[in-house]
Structure formats: structure tokens, C-alpha cells
């Protein structure tokens with residue numbers, strides 16, 4: 464059963480927070496929805512946003528300033544938490560880049576993580592179904608975007624579930640997790656040491672084997688003042704993979720911008736406009 468935690472009028476729509484008992488993670492999960500005003504009258508397109516390390520379902524809604532544009536364009540925004548919480552797993556709160564707040568949007572296969580850390584199934588199945596069964600949302604017009612670890616999640620989930628997402632974009636995504644310390648640490652502990660399993664959750668590796676699944680292109684914004692750029696994010700690897708696969712990609716590099724939400728709030732309008740155009744294309 465869906466519990467409403469709070470509702471806030473916002474740009475003539477409603478910013479709402481919810482909790483439910485998740486069958487997928489086996490624990491209560493919280494998520495957030497911005498309901499645009501037009502949802503009262505008609506089915507609206509939906510954009511799922513996946514946040515980065517240490518974030519929750521609140522972070523984007525509080526910091527990105529996306530609701531004004533979403534209200535104008537008539538887009539529903541959905542954000543979820545970045546992992547299950549209160550799992551009781553020893554060490555799950557120890558690191559900021561692994562465990563609680565760092566689910567990497569995959570289904571862990573390794574104990575003890577595999578019992579609760581099932582964020583890919585949570586986002587693509589359970590939360591997906593919940594949104595379309597509970598709200599006036601159009602499953603035929605659904606996109607996904609995200610930031611950093613959540614940018615990795617958006618790219619990988621879009622590539623692995625092209626039937627569910629018609630548009631995809633990212634801010635400063637982790638694009639080649641098999642080749643960066645955040646990804647290597649998380650994948651070895653969540654997925655074990657079989658490199659083939661890692662490649663199934665690596666956007667640059669997945670892109671090499673896909674044939675232009677997103678004909679309207681992929682949008683990525685990346686700040687050049689981002690301290691994680693060269694060690695963790697590696698956008699050039701995704702750029703090369705898209706080029707080899709014939710996937711149209713707009714990768715915009717912005718002088719001076721860092722990794723934080725001032726960067727995201729600067730370019731979020733462009734992302735919503737991009738998804739609006741793609742989702743409403745014939």
C-alpha cells in the first residue's frame with residue numbers, strides 16, 4: 464500500500480513524497496513525484512531521475528529547480544532512493560561510495576548484498592508499474608536521466624530496457640564503471656569477479672553491442688571543473704563507444720562547472736526540453 468508522506472503545492476502542481484513496502488528489496492522504499500498541473504486532465508509523459516552517491520529521493524527535487532519547467536512542459540518527474548536502507552548488513556554504512564546510498568542501480572548477485580540490493584528490478588519493474596498504476600502517467604512516453612552514479616544508472620537501464628525508456632540523458636555520468644575505482648569497488652562486491660557480468664552493467668561496453676537503440680540521440684552534460692572527471696567519469700569512453708555503434712550523442716563539455724547541483728540546475732531545463740521533444744516525437 465502506498466503511503467503519502469507529504470504533499471506540497473509547487474508551480475500549480477504537487478510535489479509529493481511516498482513510502483511503500485517493496486517486494487523487490489524486501490524493505491520499505493521512499494520515492495518522490497512532481498505532479499504537473501495538467502496531470503489532473505490528461506495522461507502525462509514521465510521522466511525517471513536517478514541520483515548519485517549519498518543522495519536520496521529528495522536531493523534532485525530540492526536542489527535541481529526542475530519543477531517550474533516540468534510544470535510548463537507537463538512532465539511528471541519521479542525520483543527514488545539510491546539504495547535500500549536499514550538493511551542491517553554489517554558495513555553497509557561504512558563507505559559513502561558503497562552500500563547504503565550507493566546501490567549502482569543493479570541487482571546484486573553476491574551475498575550479503577543480493578537479498579536487498581536489487582535496484583535495477585526495483586526501478587524498472589516495481590516502481591515503474593506503481594507509477595503507471597497509481598498516477599495519470601503515459602507508459603508510452605517515458606524517459607530516464609540521472610547524475611553521476613545515477614547517470615550510469617540511466618544510461619545502463621535505458622540500454623538494458625529500451626522497451627521501457629524512449630529517451631535518455633545524463634549529467635556527469637559514470638560511463639565506464641568497469642574502468643574506474645567507484646565501479647570496480649562496487650561491481651566486485653555486488654557482482655563478484657566475473658568480468659562478463661560487469662560488462663552487462665557498463666554503459667560503454669553495452670553500447671558497443673547495441674545498434675542505435677535511441678534514434679533521437681542521447682544528451683550528456685559534463686563540467687570540465689569536475690574533480691571526478693578523469694578518474695571516475697571517463698566520458699570519452701562512452702563517446703568512442705557511441706561513435707563506433709553509430710549512436711547519435713550530444714556530449715557538451717562546460718568550462719569551469721563542477722560535479723554538484725549548481726551545475727545540474729544550470730542545464731536541467733535543456734534536459735527536460737530534450738526529453739519533451741523526444742517523448743512527443745511521432
Ligand SMILES: N[C@@H](CCC(=O)N[C@@H](CSC=O)C(=O)NCC(=O)O)C(=O)O
Pocket residue numbers: 514515516517518522526559610611612613722723724
Ligand atoms: N563524499 C562527499 C561527496 C558525495 C558526492 O559528491 N555525491 C554526489 C554524487 S557523486 C556520484 O554519484 C552528489 O550528488 N551529492 C549530493 C549533492 O547534494 O551534491 C559526501 O559524502 O558528501
